[in-house]
Amino acid sequence: MQTLPALLLLLSFATAANAADPPAPQGSDAAPRATFAFHSAFLMNLHHFLYDMAVHKDKLTGLAWHAKPNQKEMAALQNAIAFYRARYADKSLLHDPAMTAIKRALTLDDAIRSASGRGLPAELTAPLNRAAPVYARCLWPAHDRSNRDWIAAVRKLDGAYGAAIQAGIERHLGAPFPVSAIRDDVVFDTGTRQGAYTDDQIVMPSSRSEYQDLAALEMLYHEASHTTVTAALEAALDARLKAAGRDRDADLWHVAQFYTVGAVTREVLAQSARLPYVPYADKRGLYAGHWAPFMPAIEAGWVPHMQGKLDLAAAADVMVSSLPPARAEETLSAVKDVASSWLVSMDGGDYGKSWDEASTFLKHDFSREYAQSTFQSLRGPLGQLVTRTFLSGELIKVPDGDCFHLQFNSRFTNEEAVIETVELLREKTGEWKVSLWAQRPAKRN
Numbered sequence: 001m002q003t004l005p006a007l008l009l010l011l012s013f014a015t016a017a018n019a020a021d022p023p024a025p026q027g028s029d030a031a032p033r034a035t036f037a038f039h040s041a042f043l044m045n046l047h048h049f050l051y052d053m054a055v056h057k058d059k060l061t062g063l064a065w066h067a068k069p070n071q072k073e074m075a076a077l078q079n080a081i082a083f084y085r086a087r088y089a090d091k092s093l094l095h096d097p098a099m100t101a102i103k104r105a106l107t108l109d110d111a112i113r114s115a116s117g118r119g120l121p122a123e124l125t126a127p128l129n130r131a132a133p134v135y136a137r138c139l140w141p142a143h144d145r146s147n148r149d150w151i152a153a154v155r156k157l158d159g160a161y162g163a164a165i166q167a168g169i170e171r172h173l174g175a176p177f178p179v180s181a182i183r184d185d186v187v188f189d190t191g192t193r194q195g196a197y198t199d200d201q202i203v204m205p206s207s208r209s210e211y212q213d214l215a216a217l218e219m220l221y222h223e224a225s226h227t228t229v230t231a232a233l234e235a236a237l238d239a240r241l242k243a244a245g246r247d248r249d250a251d252l253w254h255v256a257q258f259y260t261v262g263a264v265t266r267e268v269l270a271q272s273a274r275l276p277y278v279p280y281a282d283k284r285g286l287y288a289g290h291w292a293p294f295m296p297a298i299e300a301g302w303v304p305h306m307q308g309k310l311d312l313a314a315a316a317d318v319m320v321s322s323l324p325p326a327r328a329e330e331t332l333s334a335v336k337d338v339a340s341s342w343l344v345s346m347d348g349g350d351y352g353k354s355w356d357e358a359s360t361f362l363k364h365d366f367s368r369e370y371a372q373s374t375f376q377s378l379r380g381p382l383g384q385l386v387t388r389t390f391l392s393g394e395l396i397k398v399p400d401g402d403c404f405h406l407q408f409n410s411r412f413t414n415e416e417a418v419i420e421t422v423e424l425l426r427e428k429t430g431e432w433k434v435s436l437w438a439q440r441p442a443k444r445n
């Protein structure tokens, strides 16, 4: 979790640095070097192994065993996998608080093999303890070897190229890596489609083909930059998306992050060692496939930012205006939010505020005083709001641009069944604002 003072520090750093700044000088002024605390921890591996087997039903039969399990051992393992399948297989390792709590509880010394007394959910302790002996004998020696080999290889690469990669990423993303060591739990596999995942600690798979050799270095810094380094970029894009009346975008900043870390890694490897490198996302065809709709935004806003031609805020501006038009359902959800918060002042009888927050079209046609008395005469007699449920939303083309026509089924203390209509127009700034409010009794059948 980010503490507030740390966040403020991060934000002030973000405004102070921009892409046009010269590279950080070497010596005492240089940003502190990011450091990693690598672990090949037994219980963290066992947990992810059981999750992986629970999610991928056929994987157990095709496993490369270090030693073949006997019947009793196999039964203990299958029992634990069945528990994981019932409890956890549908849960996200990154986004589900229960999975985060388990990971935290298992953030232990590498050698610890007993799950007892670790603050885990009570029902999880027994399956882990039952599976631990068979995992230890039949799989762990090979898994631990894979993890240690991966750690040794990435440490060497980090020692040679890490400082330059860190400096490049910090320069483009406008925020520093954490000062304290980042814990990186290396496990044989995570069981997730993407592989690695990070909150303020990294869980990294050592056996995946796409995480080997030079890609290990890129993915180490990609994951590490998820801790604190994308914060300024996310904030800049969120602010611009909000101003444009669009939903927060979970992909746009992540594409820019992938692009940055990949490009910096490629440049550093080319310049300092003449090593050819194809970044992870290029190699896996992500920019041409799933992320293709974001590439005009990257090319128009983010690439100029990386070249020092646009600061972060200006880049975010260009990126958001280069996005494909919002999907209809995205717009509807944004418009519903605007209508709901506008209705709060109507329900509170603050009709002056309703006028203040209304569209320029409404303000142009009605004075504040006229709107106040009209709202008072139409809304006042209905009484207190009891319930309001969304009924329908429709986008209509009008001469002034786009108009959203929303209807709500509402109940008030003085009127049981009312249809409320709220219309919203898109302002020149891209923001949606209320241009009409009306109410009528709902028809009863």
Ligand SMILES: [Zn+2]
Pocket: 222, 223, 226, 254
């Ligand atoms: Zn990522």
